[in-house]
Amino acid sequence: MNHIVSVSNVSKNYNLGQVVVPALRGVSLDVAEGEFLAIAGPSGSGKTTLLNLVGCVDTPSAGTVTVDGKQTGLLGERDLTRLRLHTIGFIFQSFNLVSVLSVLQNVELPLLLQRALSARERRERVLALLDRVGIREYSKHRPNELSGGQRQRVAIARALVTRPKLVLADEPTANLDWVTGTNILNLMKELNQSEKTTFIFSTHDARVWAYASAVVRLADGQIQDRVSAEEAVRAGGLPTGRLV
């Protein structure tokens, strides 16, 4: 089985003045291509830190992170940026859309940075994706004219527009109501299955585990276990089945 992500014995410490705060302690994790993996754990458990390291926006204090066969610690700033642009898509809890750009322009942004497609090809791909996530009619709107769910759909479209091998989603449903959140998860899952894109998403909401192909549970910066969604739900005593 090919691993898109390999995290090996990674630690991450933050210096708060004189105090060293360990966020991750000796974490090792392999993620196979096409997985829909949930990183679960309470606030402060190290979920976001782990996603930041896998997303190449931060570097580990110790250990190695390998993404798409490239060991991130050996790459310079330019190469890390290039790796993020071509291999990874990001979905943020607060959507993080560029407020001065329209929906279409926000989604087109990574393609413009890649400079690989013509204007016509970019437009076609963006509109097709907006269609897929159900917000094509809002393509000319600005983010502040959309609801939370619509914004997150834009963020998903932006993350997927470059057809990345890996999409990282940090608490993608945390700022959404339950119904909207489950719609977003269904959409992500559907795209995972149709595009074979690997998704790693963090959550502290046990109801979301049911969507994952596997759940990695973190506590105090360490991996507690890696279980299937059913096992995780059973262990957590939470309801199973589709929530919509």
Place this chain on the structure above:
Amino acid sequence: MGFLLDLRIAFRSLFQHSRRTFFLATAIASVTALLILLNALSTGVSETMIRAATTLSTGHVNVGGFFKVTSSAGGPIVTEYEKVIEAVKKSVPEMESMVHRGRGWAKIISDLGSTQAGITGIDIKNEPAFRKVIELVSGRLEDLAEPNTMMVFESQVERLKVKVGDAVTLSAQTTRGAANTIDCRIVAIAKDMGLMSKFGVFVPVETTRALYQLRPDTTGAIHIYLKPQFVPEVTAIAARLRGQLEKLGWTVMDADPNPFWMKFQTVAREDWTGQKLDVTTWEDEVSFITWTLTVLKGLTAVLLTILIAIVVTGIMNTMWIAIRERTREIGTLRAIGMQRGGVLRMFLYESLLLGLMGTGAGALAGAGLGAAINAARIHVPLSVQLFLMSDRVQLALHASGLVRAALFITLVTTLAALYPAYRAARLKPVSAMSHFG
């Protein structure tokens, strides 16, 4: 593609903060307009000075000199001037026209007053440029062709209390040291032309010869007028002419950037007799008044430095605020794959656009205001006239000056954003994304 995206983000970010953009663009526009007006004033004074100087007392290049009968007695004379004119014609192909004028210094005595003045002898029939520039208050310039006539300026009329038709006496020392007088009739009174016209009168060139008892083949100086495109090269042309005249056998004085009348004492102290030629430029001949231009340029520089410091501070502060407000956006853009250079460009374009908008408006405002000031023909008091070389405020508005000022301020505003933009580009994506503020 990336360029257009960066520009689009920059443009929209400016409009998202329209109030801040408006105030900053207004400040930039004001500085640009002020720079344009100050430059136009300075250029206007300079152009007026050149026009007045090259009309009243000098060509672009002059061949003057001194003839000393004994080591202590002599005058500002060029002997056998026609030979010099021939040599000049061969040596200065950039020449447009040439005149020769008598020159000296004399006391003018009227029935009710007297004054010291520089005497310039002209052949009015051969001075078309002079006739174009001089504005008469009364009398006729053509009458200056008659012997023993004189044209004076308004300010001298006040001192001498004369009018057209009155007689005055010119009293001066000849080149041999003898006192001589000549009676002249006032035939024309001209409007003042700044400081240049305060101490000079015009008489026919024969009258200067008669006053200083000179032969017909002598003159005071040969004034050479260059084709306009060669005027900026005046110093090099003068140096070349100096060398040519030496080669042709004349003794030529070393280059001395002062008017001829400041050289009397130096020449009198030197132990030689005969003819020495002196090649000067218009700047040398009016060097005693170019301080006004220096002061004006200095004042402009000081004002400009202060204003630019204010603009730079404003731009930098605005950029810091913008970066603080958009730290999360910077983090997101970096996370999704924008290189540091992209972030740097984004903020530089924002400042560039702000600069272009501000300077564009400023250039229009400056040009409009300058044109309005010129159209209003604002008269200034006598003391200011001396400074401005004109009786009214005259601004020289050239398209090249407007463009230069606009580009300069735009460059300053863009460079002012360089450091904040660099700092923004250096932000780590992870810390930028977790920024709240």
